[in-house]
Amino acid sequence: MSSRIDVSIEHRNVPEPPGKRHPNTCPQCSSHYRDDELEAALWVCAQCGHHFTMRARTRIASLADAGTFVEEAADLRSEDPLVFFDLRPYTERLAEAEMKTGLGEAMVIGHAALDGNACELAVMDFSFMGGSMGSVVGEKFSRACDGAAQRGVPLVSFTASGGARMQEGILSLMQLPKTVCAVEDLHDSGQPLISVMTHPTTAGVLASFASLGDVIVAEPGALLAFTGPRVVQQTTREKLPEDFGLAEQNLRFGHIDAIVPRPELKAYVARLLRLFSSNGD
């Protein structure tokens, strides 16, 4: 069986936590808002347009026509195949994430209508362990592809992820080919994937299904990079361009189709859904 790790000396090199900003304070212009103000503004700063992280359920409520969203596979939960233990056991981290977010995993899937267009939704939540992709996220996305194929509707994904979930080891890497194969099956059924990348979409999620969208859209200022700026800076000591890895740079280099501010996103996706529907109406 797996050996437990001695934790007695774990805390010696932990850096001082940086001065914590209130989550409702804009990191760009320092404007501060109440929850209800941000909620009403779709979590976009009214002063400077900064896009705050949006929770999965809020996102779905902002997109789906009232009362149309039906969640699927809500009861899937991660197991702990490696009996993984870093500073704390993986199972404890999972339980804590569920308590904190009220979500069973970092992705919510289901079917809905968007301005009257039926579609399948797969929405990630960065608050659940950094939106990391383990077996459950892979399986949920895979089922969302099947759901879309069976109903004959497009799949719309919203990604927010730090990458693969290290605590599931190599199995988390295997969620890359798994979700890729699911997208290929979706495509074989004749349905598109519309991929909306939100802040941040990095590493394993960027290197799998998120980049396979027939159309790829990003929110302004989102970090979309396989390797984030901090690691690139540390390993190569290269001078980084100002907008390194951001949606704006990705658009300039041809990796995404459009940057769409959050308030316009629903209408934009709905237009795409209409264009992809077979009779075009």
Next chain:
Amino acid sequence: MATDAELRLRERLTRLRNLSLLGGTKVSGELEKLQRQLARIQAAPTGEEIWRSVELARHQDRPYTLDYVSRLFDDWVELHGDRGRADDHALVIGLGRFDGRTVALVGNQKGRDIKERTDRNFGMAYPEGYRKAMRLMELAELHRFPLLSLVDIPGAYPGVAAEQHGQGGMIARSQALMARLGIPIVTCVIGEGGSGGAIATALADRVLMQENAIYTVISPEGCAAILWRDAGEAKKAAAAFKPDAVHCLELGVIDGIVPEPAGGAHTNHDAAARLLGESLQEALDDLESVSPEDLKRRRRAKFRSLGVYA
């Protein structure tokens, strides 16, 4: 505790033992191979043994792709360039004769001395490298050559240009292309199977791993830096995420373990090549008669089944 992997192997063993009428060399060879793999599973490696694999997988004398190519192929023509922008030396592609058939091969290539290491970027491909691999895959599909891929990459390259040229998207599209191919694909991890850079060329019908290779979602150092906040704790990280061949087999991530000469592949390149050649040959023979549609369907089904959840 009997794991699923062990049960699966036991079941296959029992079935093979009962095939008395087919007791030809091939079946008994298979029997022996399964028994060897079962023996390995029963002795799950300890943290120390896992770290030894990490060290052996990175050993500077370990055979690289071209060392195997020169020993296994009767003829070999290396191809160059992604037909777009560059010829990435971190990854080699080409056509060769292997076991009487023409095969297409893609492999990561590290360098032996400082000059070659720099030239090959320590085996870390840029997006251009994955596009070079994809170009070979399309060629192989068109001419119905089986595809071999040898994986030995520390990880995708964390550089400014790699990001600007769309590293994430290229890794995704390389996998997507492999999911569409109707030709047999056999992959073997021959050293470091590092994260996205590895999986970019590893979506195969048969995924093998050499005995002392490692297959990881992130380097042990990277994992330690994030979870332990100290890259020096790499040994603990490796023990925790278990990147060795036995655990990968147990988790269903790979289909078989390729033995190495005693002491590791670096001790005897010829013997290591012979053992690798036997396994590749066997895998290709198995896949030869499967129709393109079935290959694709089974390959996708296999990867879509990976994961543990409740």
